[in-house]
Amino acid sequence: MTVRRVLCAVLAAAVVAIVPLLAVSAHAADYDRADLYRADGFAREGTPGWALVDLALREGPGVAYAVTGAVIPEDSRIAVLRCAPRWCLVRKGHAHGWTSRSAVGFGRYPLGPFEGGGVNYASGGPGQVCFFEGAHYSGRSACFKSGVNIHDLKLMGLDNRYVSVSVEGNVSASVCRDRNFQSYCTRIVTSTPVLNTFLAGKVSSIRIH
Numbered sequence: 703m704t705v706r707r708v709l710c711a712v713l714a715a716a717v718v719a720i721v722p723l724l725a726v727s728a729h730a731a732d733y734d735r736a737d738l739y740r741a742d743g744f745a746r747e748g749t750p751g752w753a754l755v756d757l758a759l760r761e762g763p764g765v766a767y768a769v770t771g772a773v774i775p776e777d778s779r780i781a782v783l784r785c786a787p788r789w790c791l792v793r794k795g796h797a798h799g800w801t802s803r804s805a806v807g808f809g810r811y812p813l814g815p816f817e818g819g820g821v822n823y824a825s826g827g828p829g830q831v832c833f834f835e836g837a838h839y840s841g842r843s844a845c846f847k848s849g850v851n852i853h854d855l856k857l858m859g860l861d862n863r864y865v866s867v868s869v870e871g872n873v874s875a876s877v878c879r880d881r882n883f884q885s886y887c888t889r890i891v892t893s894t895p896v897l898n899t900f901l902a903g904k905v906s907s908i909r910i911h
Contacts, residue, residue, distance in 0.1 A: 749885045
């Protein structure tokens with residue numbers, strides 16, 4: 703075999719070895735971009751969130767569980783799959799595991815729950831907040847006054863129903879996607895004919911201020 707043929711054979715073998723690696727790399731990039739987020743930047747599954755610090759993931763919800771070895775960098779967009787009282791199961795690309803709930807920010811921007819300028823939201827009443835099962839204040843409804851805290855609407859048979867909210871008087875409402883005021887939450891201060899895509903038909907806990 704001539705030297706030229708040997709070199710050609712070596713080059714062909716190298717190409718065969720490299721192509722699968724390139725395919726895996728491309729797949730990983732697509733997984734992180736297309737599988738985790740839609741074109742508009744929102745999470746395809748779970749609730750959109752942010753890593754407020756570098757997240758060293760664990761195999762379960764607690765320090766007794768082993769670390770997975772995966773670390774999600776600070777300010778990374780993540781999908782929050784579910785939360786326990788102090789821990790959340792998150793994912794970014796192939797990194798998947800549990801992290802402290804205090805290290806996770808919810809929403810489209812990397813802010814913690816108490817960051818940002820102070821706002822004097824209406825609270826204390828008189829007034830009421832009414833939740834409707836249909837858009838534009840239609841369908842069956844339930845109204846609540848200031849001071850009402852419902853940690854789990856499922857106990858009342860009312861979870862994952864409400865689509866619009868009316869606010870009357872000196873009141874406002876904290877509305878959360880998951881029970882116990884976890885996952886994606888927002889403060890509703892004015893009547894809202896259609897809740898955003900993360901809450902419409904997905905409300906599980908409410909607090910009337």
